[in-house]
Amino acid sequence: MSTPLISIAEVGHQFGPYNVTIPSVRANAYAAAVGGDESPDYGDSLAPIMVVAAALTELIKDLGLFSGGLQTVHAGQEVNWVRQIKIGEKVYAAGRLSANSIRRGNHFATVSVSYTDSSGTEIGTSSSTIIVSGEAS
Amino acid sequence: MTSSNSQRAVGDALKSFERTITQDRVDAYAEASGDHNPIHLDESYASTTQFGTRISHGMLSLALVTEMLAINFPDTWHNGGKLKVRFSAPVFPGETVVIYGEIMLIDESDAGLIVTCSIGCKKPDGTNAVSGRATVPLE
Numbered sequence: 180m181s182t183p184l185i186s187i188a189e190v191g192h193q194f195g196p197y198n199v200t201i202p203s204v205r206a207n208a209y210a211a212a213v214g215g216d217e218s219p220d221y222g223d224s225l226a227p228i229m230v231v232a233a234a235l236t237e238l239i240k241d242l243g244l245f246s247g248g249l250q251t252v253h254a255g256q257e258v259n260w261v262r263q264i265k266i267g268e269k270v271y272a273a274g275r276l277s278a279n280s281i282r283r284g285n286h287f288a289t290v291s292v293s294y295t296d297s298s299g300t301e302i303g304t305s306s307s308t309i310i311v312s313g314e315a316s
Numbered sequence: 317m318t319s320s321n322s323q324r325a326v327g328d329a330l331k332s333f334e335r336t337i338t339q340d341r342v343d344a345y346a347e348a349s350g351d352h353n354p355i356h357l358d359e360s361y362a363s364t365t366q367f368g369t370r371i372s373h374g375m376l377s378l379a380l381v382t383e384m385l386a387i388n389f390p391d392t393w394h395n396g397g398k399l400k401v402r403f404s405a406p407v408f409p410g411e412t413v414v415i416y417g418e419i420m421l422i423d424e425s426d427a428g429l430i431v432t433c434s435i436g437c438k439k440p441d442g443t444n445a446v447s448g449r450a451t452v453p454l455e
Contacts, residue, residue, distance in 0.1 A: 205348050212345035213379045217333050219386050227394055228382045232349040232375045245353060250366060253374040255402045258382075263394040 183243025185279075185286055185311055194241050194274030194290065199233040201225055206266045225268075227260040231305045234272035234292050242288070244311060254287075255308035262302055269297040277306070286311040324454070330388045330417035330433060335380055337372045339409040345376045371406040377413065377437040377446045378403075384415045385435070385450055392453045396427075401448030405439060413445060414438045420449070429454040 184192075201209075209229050210218075235253075244251045264270060271294070278289035287310055294303040335341075346352050351373055354361040362370040378401060385393045407413055414437070421432040431454055436447040 205350075208344045209348035209379070212341045212348055212376060213383055215333060215335060215383075217331075217387055218383060219390055224394070226379065226382060226386065228375070228379050229348060232351070232373075232379070235375065236350040239351070239353075253403050255400070256375075256378060257398075257400045259398040260394060261396065 185242045185244060185288055188276050188279060190276055190279055192276040194238055196271040196273040197234055197237040199230050199272045200269050201229055201266060203266050223266050224263045225266055227264060227303055228258060230270055230294060231258055235307055238274055238290050250312045252310045254310050257306040260303040271295050324419060324431060326419055326422060328419045330384060332414060332416040334412055334414050336412040337407050337409055342372050342409055345373050349375060367406055370409055372409060374403040377407055380415045381435050381437055381446055384417055389452045396453045397450060399448060399450040401446050403446055405443050405445050407439060407445045411440055427453060
C-alpha cells in the first residue's frame with residue numbers, strides 16, 4: 180500500500196482545483212437526503228454546503244483517507260458563503276493544507292478551500308479539520 | 317429587512333425541526349456528495365470499525381443545520397452567512413435528531429445588522445452530534 184498523502188504532505192500543499200459543479204441529479208439526491216416538509220424551495224439554486232461536501236470528498240480521496248486501516252474523524256468545519264449558486268453553475272474548489280500536526284499518535288490536518296465561479300470570483304470559503312489515526316509509524 | 321427579521325431578539329429560539337436519519341437518506345447523501353466511504357454504506361465493513369455499525373455522514377448532519385438556517389433566514393443565509401462547528405458524535409441510521417438554534421447576539425456592522433446564533437444537531441440521548449455558531453446578515 181502506498182503512503183497516504185496525509186502522512187507526508189507539508190503545510191502549504193495545494194489541492195485541486197476541483198470542478199465541483201453540481202448537476203441536477205445530485206441536487207435531487209441532496210433533496211432526498213436532507214429535505215422535509217418544512218424545507219425551503221430552492222428552485223434552480225443549490226444549498227452551498229453541497230458544494231463544500233463535494234470538495235471535501237475530493238480532498239479526502241487526494242489525502243489518501245480512504246486507504247485501508249486509517250480511521251478518519253471529521254472534527255470541525257467552517258463555511259463562509261457570499262452568494263447563492265445555481266444547479267449546474269460552474270464552481271471550482273482550490274484547497275490548501277493549512278495545518279498538519281501529530282499529537283498523541285493522531286494526525287490533525289486542516290484544509291482551507293476557496294470556491295470560485297467561472298469568472299474567477301471567490302464565492303465562498305471553507306475549512307475542514309480532520310483527525311486521522313491508524314497510520315503506520 | 318423583512319418584518320420577521322426586524323422583530324428578532326437575543327434569546328429567541330430559531331424554528332427547529334426533527335429528522336429521522338434513515339439509511340435511505342444516508343444512501344442518497346452518498347450520491348449527492350460523492351462520499352461512498354463504506355463506513356456509511358456497507359454494514360459488514362462498518363461492523364469492523366470503532367463504531368461497530370454504519371454511521372451517517374457528518375456533513376449530512378451539518379446539511380440539516382444549514383437547512384434550518386435557510387428556513388429561518390431565507391433571504392440572507394446563502395448570501396453572506398458563516399458558520400463554524402465541531403462534530404462531537406456520530407449519528408446512526410434510525411436515530412431521530414433535533415436541529416436547533418438560538419439567537420445569541422445581534423450586532424450592527426457597516427453592512428447592517430448581523431445575528432449570531434448557537435446552532436446544533438442533537439441526538440436522541442441529548443448529546444450534540446454537531447454544535448457551533450453561525451452568523452447571518454439580517455438585511
